Amino acid sequence: MEGESSLSLLQLMAKEGLVPSPEEEERRKNVVEKLKKIIMAWVKKVAWQRRLPTKHIAETSATILTYGSYGLGVHGSDSDIDALCVGPVFATMAEDFFIVLHNMLKGREGLSEIHCVKDVKVPLMRFKLDGISIDLPYAQLKVLSVPEDVDILNPCFLSDIDETSWKSLSGIRVNKRIHQLVPNLENFQSLLRCIKFWATRRGVYGNLNGFLGGVHLAILTAFVCQCHPNASLSALVSNFFKTFALWPWPTPVELQDGAMPTTINPAETQFFMPIRLPCSPSEYCHSNITRCTFYKIRVEFLRGHKLTKDAGRPNFDWENIFEPFPYSKKYMRFIKIYVSAANQDDLGDWVGWVKSRFRFLLIKLEEVQSPCDPNPAEYVDVDVEEPNAVFYWGLLPGKTNFPDIESVKEAFWKVVSNGYQGSLGRLELSIVQVSQLPNYARLDNASRKGTKACWKIFDYNQQRIPIYSQHLPDYVVGYMTTNRDTKYPSAGG
Numbered sequence: 486m487e488g489e490s491s492l493s494l495l496q497l498m499a500k501e502g503l504v505p506s507p508e509e510e511e512r513r514k515n516v517v518e519k520l521k522k523i524i525m526a527w528v529k530k531v532a533w534q535r536r537l538p539t540k541h542i543a544e545t546s547a548t549i550l551t552y553g554s555y556g557l558g559v560h561g562s563d564s565d566i567d568a569l570c571v572g573p574v575f576a577t578m579a580e581d582f583f584i585v586l587h588n589m590l591k592g593r594e595g596l597s598e599i600h601c602v603k604d605v606k607v608p609l610m611r612f613k614l615d616g617i618s619i620d621l622p623y624a625q626l627k628v629l630s631v632p633e634d635v636d637i638l639n640p641c642f643l644s645d646i647d648e649t650s651w652k653s654l655s656g657i658r659v660n661k662r663i664h665q666l667v668p669n670l671e672n673f674q675s676l677l678r679c680i681k682f683w684a685t686r687r688g689v690y691g692n693l694n695g696f697l698g699g700v701h702l703a704i705l706t707a708f709v710c711q712c713h714p715n716a717s718l719s720a721l722v723s724n725f726f727k728t729f730a731l732w733p734w735p736t737p738v739e740l741q742d743g744a745m746p747t748t749i750n751p752a753e754t755q756f757f758m759p760i761r762l763p764c765s766p767s768e769y770c771h772s773n774i775t776r777c778t779f780y781k782i783r784v785e786f787l788r789g790h791k792l793t794k795d796a797g798r799p800n801f802d803w804e805n806i807f808e809p810f811p812y813s814k815k816y817m818r819f820i821k822i823y824v825s826a827a828n829q830d831d832l833g834d835w836v837g838w839v840k841s842r843f844r845f846l847l848i849k850l851e852e853v854q855s856p857c858d859p860n861p862a863e864y865v866d867v868d869v870e871e872p873n874a875v876f877y878w879g880l881l882p883g884k885t886n887f888p889d890i891e892s893v894k895e896a897f898w899k900v901v902s903n904g905y906q907g908s909l910g911r912l913e914l915s916i917v918q919v920s921q922l923p924n925y926a927r928l929d930n931a932s933r934k935g936t937k938a939c940w941k942i943f944d945y946n947q948q949r950i951p952i953y954s955q956h957l958p959d960y961v962v963g964y965m966t967t968n969r970d971t972k973y974p975s976a977g978g
């Protein structure tokens with residue numbers, strides 16, 4: 486019975502293209518191999534520049550370790566590859582990684598949109614290689630030669646390591662621990678793919694918008710798998726929703742892990758939904774959840790619970806729980822966030838920066854009694870010449886129906902204009918009625934089959950082509966980017 490229901494869920498996941506094809510997997514593998522070759526060439530070059538003895542130059546090596554959703558084997562075709570560059574004792578982050586390697590990467594064929602993200606906990610380079618987004622942080626070990634499959638849990642590699650490198654290694658450690666702790670890896674992967682799809686469709690995926698990121702969902706999923714080691718996929722889905730619909734937040738969610746110390750830093754439990762990383766020292770996932778996103782996530786957990794109570798039934802209709810969130814039916818008014826720049830190149834960096842400050846805007850709106858639902862979908866206003874990105878956040882009925890949007894904008898501008906290294910773009914906030922929403926932003930008009938709830942812009946340098954709904958031919962449901970050698974299965978993002 487449950488087997489049948491699980492099978493129909495797996496079929497739906499395949500139909501939605503959640504599992505990359507063997508060709509896509511091959512492409513990703515090739516990209517990682519290419520990266521490994523590049524950083525081997527880099528490390529030899531740096532060794533030579535440092536005038537190391539020939540013997541040492543021959544011996545030295547660096548490697549790439551993948552983590553994130555790709556490392557867990559739960560990536561979709563839109564996911565990035567999170568790839569940690571692990572280098573030897575003489576290759577520094579400031580100079581050799583961010584300057585020498587950056588210069589070697591820049592201008593390479595197939596490599597585009599490279600930029601350095603330095604002022605963050607885990608500094609990294611971000612770029613596209615052969616059409617796939619790469620996050621590349623750096624960790625420096627105190628050894629001359631880093632084996633290709635270096636075991637970074639082995640203390641001999643970790644002695645004397647600097648703090649940034651230690652933090653950069655955290656993603657690898659977390660993935661390793663999750664792999665070790667889940668009772669059935671295949672079930673875990675299927676469940677996590679399914680939950681990420683649900684979260685995207687319901688508008689609760691994405692750490693920047695104050696929702697749940699990939700790592701949060703991975704730990705919540707692993708937790709449910711641990712609690713129900715012998716459950717089928719359909720039972721796991723219904724247990725997932727039951728567990729978190731009824732969870733006594735802010736009690737932290739933590740994996741059962743004999744090796745993990747039980748001490749909890751009380752200062753950390755201030756989060757609305759504390760989710761502990763399965764590694765020591767004890768740490769929680771960084772979270773941007775605010776009062777209103779906390780509320781929305783809980784409502785969606787409850788909805789999922791209500792809809793999956795009898796998920797074991799053989800003819801269970803899985804489509805319901807993945808129904809795109811009907812923003813234009815739920816909200817009468819929206820905050821429109823319009824972000825633009827002089828050219829496509831600048832826009833990528835500028836939008837990324839503005840998005841990294843979204844948490845402030847959410848909190849400010851809550852302060853002025855205008856809580857909202859920050860739909861993570863990102864649109865392009867094609868009627869405007871200048872390169873732009875547009876967001877529509879649903880306004881919840883608050884104490885005041887007319888927030889002073891000018892003062893909110895002023896406060897937000899102060900935050901985004903502070904510390905930005907590139908050339909500042911434009912930012913506008915306004916309130917629009919649901920009737921003023923352009924057709925492309927009316928998510929509930931989009932067919933629920935074969936389309937996605939969120940459309941992200943893939944590549945700011947490429948041409949975007951509007952994709953029309955299969956059922957309502959006049960409605961643009963998203964934009965597809967043209968790409969020399971990439972086929973996009975449906976509206977991108």
Ligand SMILES: Nc1ncnc2c1ncn2[C@@H]1O[C@H](COP(=O)(O)OP(=O)(O)OP(=O)(O)O)[C@@H](O)[C@H]1O
Nearest residue numbers: 553554555564565567656659698699700770771772
């Ligand atoms: N908020 C966070 N707290 C702790 N670690 C994080 C956080 N965000 C990201 N990371 C680390 O970086 C890794 C990659 O993050 P990323 O945003 O690429 O998500 P992902 O899980 O790979 O999902 P996606 O498929 O969307 O890329 C995570 O697996 C985690 O190890």
Ligand SMILES: [Mg+2]
Nearest residue numbers: 553554565567
């Ligand atoms: Mg990722």
Ligand SMILES: [Mg+2]
Nearest residue numbers: 553565567620
């Ligand atoms: Mg990433």
